[in-house]
Amino acid sequence: MRAIIMLRLLFGTGAVGALMFTAPAAHAHTARAAQVVIVPCSETALVDAVNGANAAGGSDLILAPFCTYALTSAHSSGGAGGPAGLPNITTPITMTGLATEITRASNAPAFRIVEVDGPSQIPADNGRLALTAVTISNGDAGIGVGGGIANLGGSVTVTGGGVRGSRASFGGGIYSDTALTMTASSVTGNTATSDGGGIFENAGAVTLLVTNVSGNTPDNCAAKPPLAAPC
Numbered sequence: 001m002r003a004i005i006m007l008r009l010l011f012g013t014g015a016v017g018a019l020m021f022t023a024p025a026a027h028a029h030t031a032r033a034a035q036v037v038i039v040p041c042s043e044t045a046l047v048d049a050v051n052g053a054n055a056a057g058g059s060d061l062i063l064a065p066f067c068t069y070a071l072t073s074a075h076s077s078g079g080a081g082g083p084a085g086l087p088n089i090t091t092p093i094t095m096t097g098l099a100t101e102i103t104r105a106s107n108a109p110a111f112r113i114v115e116v117d118g119p120s121q122i123p124a125d126n127g128r129l130a131l132t133a134v135t136i137s138n139g140d141a142g143i144g145v146g147g148g149i150a151n152l153g154g155s156v157t158v159t160g161g162g163v164r165g166s167r168a169s170f171g172g173g174i175y176s177d178t179a180l181t182m183t184a185s186s187v188t189g190n191t192a193t194s195d196g197g198g199i200f201e202n203a204g205a206v207t208l209l210v211t212n213v214s215g216n217t218p219d220n221c222a223a224k225p226p227l228a229a230p231c
Contacts, residue, residue: 035059041067046102047075050087058092063134065098074111082144083111089127089154090117097134097161110140112147112168118154120178127154134161141168145200146175147190155179162186169193171200172216178204186212187220196222199230206230 035056039049041064053059063069071085078084085104102113113136116127129149139147147166149156155178162185163173173190174180176199187198197216199206201223213220213231221231 036062038062040064041069043069043071047087050089050093053093054087054090056091058128060094060096063095063097063100065100067097068101068103070103070105071111071113072105072108074109076115078112078115078144078150082141084113084115084150085111085139086114088115088117088125089129090122090125092126092128092130094130094132095134096132100133101135101137103137104139106138110142112141112144112150113137113139113166114148115146115150115152116154116156117152118178121153125154128156129154130157130159131161132159134158136161136163137165139166139168141166143169143193145169145202146171147173147192149174149176151176151178151180153178156181158182158185160184162188163198164189167191167193170202170222171196173198175200175202176204176206177202180204181207181209182211183209184211186214188212188215191217192219192222195219200224201227201230203227 037049037059039045039061046069049061074083076084076088116129117125118127136148141147145168147168148163166173172192173187190197197218198213198220221229223229
């Protein structure tokens with residue numbers, strides 16, 4: 001309850017832009033204090049916050065509770081997998097919400113929601129995305145991969161969130177070729193035209209802890225041989 005009250009205080013100010021502050025380092029020799037950004041409930045605020053986080057080398061983004069961030073257009077041309085609704089994640093970024101959703105608007109053109117780029121695909125990038133209490137939905141990568149999330153060389157962690165109602169050729173919900181960890185989360189109602197309706201593991205490792213992967217088409221999980229499907 002205290003956390004909910006604090007979030008209401010932070011987001012009840014009527015501010016239009018993102019609020020940013022730097023958390024103090026615990027010890028003088030700590031490498032870098034985390035940049036914490038409060039992100040109001042708007043597409044523009046979220047896109048600006050991700051761009052700012054990449055420019056700063058990483059940030060902790062506090063998303064608006066009970067907010068649906070509806071993306072009306074792609075804000076990245078994407079990499080090999082096509083356009084994405086959010087700027088590509090190229091640095092360590094956390095997004096913490098509370099019953100928060102990031103979705104493609106119903107009248108928007110086709111694009112996945114987010115792409116995470118890392119060194120195995122793009123040597124200069126170090127994308128690491130951690131989502132807590134955030135749901136990704138209605139992404140559409142078309143003939144590309146990863147309708148909700150395309151993890152292309154980075155790492156993705158989802159806790160208490162989910163990916164639903166998204167579409168792609170491989171990995172309708174999530175496509176991963178490095179590290180994916182999901183805890184107390186769900187991957188449901190996603191569709192792949194080829195394989196991996198829920199999750200497609202191209203390489204790397206997928207760890208699912210107390211996570212529901214169900215109701216995906218044509219299957220819940222698939223993997224590139226010799227890997228075994230992760231669910």
